[in-house]
Amino acid sequence: MDLPALNIRRVGIDTWRENVAYLHRHCAVVRAAGFQALAKVTVRANGQQIQAVLNVVDDECIVKPGELGLSEDAFSRLAVVEGHAARIAPSEPPASLSALRRKIAGERLSREDLHAIVRDIAGARYSKIELAAFVVATNGQELERDEVLYLTEAMISVGRRLDWQQTVRGGPVVDKHCIGGIPGNRTSMLVVPIVAAHGMLCPKTSSRAITSPAGTADTMEVLAQVELPLERLQQIVRATNGCLAWGGTAELSPADDILISVERPLAIDSPGQMVASILSKKIAAGSTHLVLDIPVGPSAKVRAMPEAQRLRKLFEFVAGSLGLQLDVMITDGSQPIGRGIGPVLEARDVMAVLHNAPDAPADLRDKALRLAGRMIEFDPDVRGGEGWRIARDILDSGRALAQLQTIIDAQGRRAEPPTLGTLVHEVCAPQAGRVAAIDNLRLARIARLAGAPQVPGAGVDLLHKVGDAVAAGELLYRLHAQYPADLAFARELAQADSGYRLGAAP
Structure with missing residues (x-):
């Protein structure tokens, strides 16, 4: 059937990594x-095509009968101007x-199966419903280790891949990653300038x-620009040995970014998907050596x-199969790291260190x-066990601070950094005791x-950590917000359960 052409209308709806098309119910094409x-x-x-999920609307303010509405994602991917003629088909x-x-x-998938799935995901040919089905299926039907390897390979293959070997001339390209779950854990903003000051590429x-x-x-953005074109990012790394930038503009593992958009509302983070997500981005970014932080704790x-040991073995199998040298550190995840939770507060802690x-x-x-220290020991000229001392000397001497300032200037220093939220609520201890636990x-x-x-x-400023003695009514932490509604929501949750457990310290 030769359906009539429609004029494209940019609807201006953020559908978060999903192409959505809008047609009026009385559009001739719909009928x-x-x-x-x-x-x-x-x-x-205009010679381009995308696949999209159709929404049918009744309001001509959104789209008229002779128009084809496109969400922000769909409009950007199709890459034509508003008003351009388009055709739509099943x-x-x-x-x-x-x-x-x-x-x-419940079947085991082959390398070809997973590569085909990831190609379709990266090409935006899966709807959110189909993506959710994949996320749930690979969570409930635990991926075998070979399947995790194939998934990681597939994620790397559909994105861009950086190569720093001409820069380092065969030397290591190092990185560090934490699997997450621990508030305030902004070690990367300290590790990168220390390692870069040592002369290693990070x-x-x-x-x-x-x-x-x-x-x-988010935290680095308090100090500098983080959304940088790939070419500029490469220039910065070659000039300063490091960067702290958002990876979305580099398109290093675009299928993973799409899957994350579904994993987030479902609160699913299965081991197989976690391994594929982390390692695909590190390898695509050109890393040859990686220190991986796995925090362990009752609320991590x-x-x-x-x-943690099972996860470690899975990471080591996939990394080894793909030629990435991996050093896994299992760390204490029993409570937040530092005092601040939230971008401005965490940036404050980093600069204090x-x-x-x-x-x-x-x-x-x-x-x-x-x-x-563990990253510095990837340097073939550093003996095992010497890395911590070298890292401490770089930090104590001020060289790490100077290196971060250089990286900030290269990325683009914020002329007016955001400030701490002016609305404050204080959460106090209901009785005397010791802080026995903090719920991350x-x-x-x-x-x-x-x-x-x-x-x-916005965020939480902690005044006490596990083991601290507190008096009745003593301040445990402050809430900072910029808007009254946000403060009210956070205050209500904190009043129901502060996240602190008082009693005998473990």
Whole structure:
């Protein structure tokens, strides 16, 4: 059927990594083709084509009968101007759906199956419903280790891949990653300048927060630009030995970014997907050596040591199969690291450590030095066990601070950094005792309700850690927010459960 052309209208709706098309219910195309809401359609214009999920609307303010509305993602991917003529037709389902159905039934998938699925995901040929089916199927039907390897390979193959070998001339390209779940754990902003000051290449591309109150990119953005074109990013790394930038603009593992958009609302972070996500981005970024931080604690992502050891073995198998040298550190995840939770507060803690301030958080400093020391020991000229001392000397001498300032200037220093939220609520101890435990998940949720990371100055400022003695009515932490509604939501959650457990310290 030769359906009439429609004029493209940019609807201006952020559908978060999903192509969505909008047609008016009385559009001639809808009546002629029998389109239904949530049908998959193909949109063609100016030699380009995309697949999209159809929404049918009744309001002409959104789209008129002779128009084809496109979400922000769809409009950007189609890459034509508003008003351009387009044609729409029913879409054939992705060929890889048969493999997905077999995974839902519990079958083991081959390398070819997973590469086909990831190609279709990266090409935006899966709807959010189909993506959710894949995420749930690979979570419930635990991926075998070979499947995790194939998934990692596939994620690398559909994105860009950086190569630093001409820069390092055969030397190591190092990186560090934490699997997450611990608020305030901003060690990357200390590790990168320490390692870069030692003379090693450390191109750190980081994600924004997914379920946490701040990611490394969110915190670095308090000080400098983090959304940088790939070519500029490469220039910065070659000039300064390092960077702390958002990885989204580099398109290093685009299929992973799409899967994360589904994993976030489902709160699913299966071991297989976690390994594929982390290692695909590190290898695509050109890293040859990686230090991996796996925090373990009762309210961390990994709750017990046996689980951490299983995850460690899976990481080591996939990394070894792909030629990435991996050093896994299993660390204490029993409570937040540092004092601040939220971008501005975490940036404050980082700068205090770099300035060797007397009141700088000791736990943040100590963990960063241990991680940086292990990374420095990837240097073939450094003997095993010497890395921590070298890292400490670089930090104590001020060289790490100077290196971060150089990286900040290269990325683009913020002329007016965001400030701490002016609305404050204090959470106090209900009785005297010792802090026996702090719930990472609860504190992270409270900080997010206060506005972090979307509001950089929002978050939680901790005054006590596990083992501290407190008096009745003594301040445990402050909530910072910029908007009254955010403060009210966070205050209500903190009043129901502060996240602190008082009693005998373990």
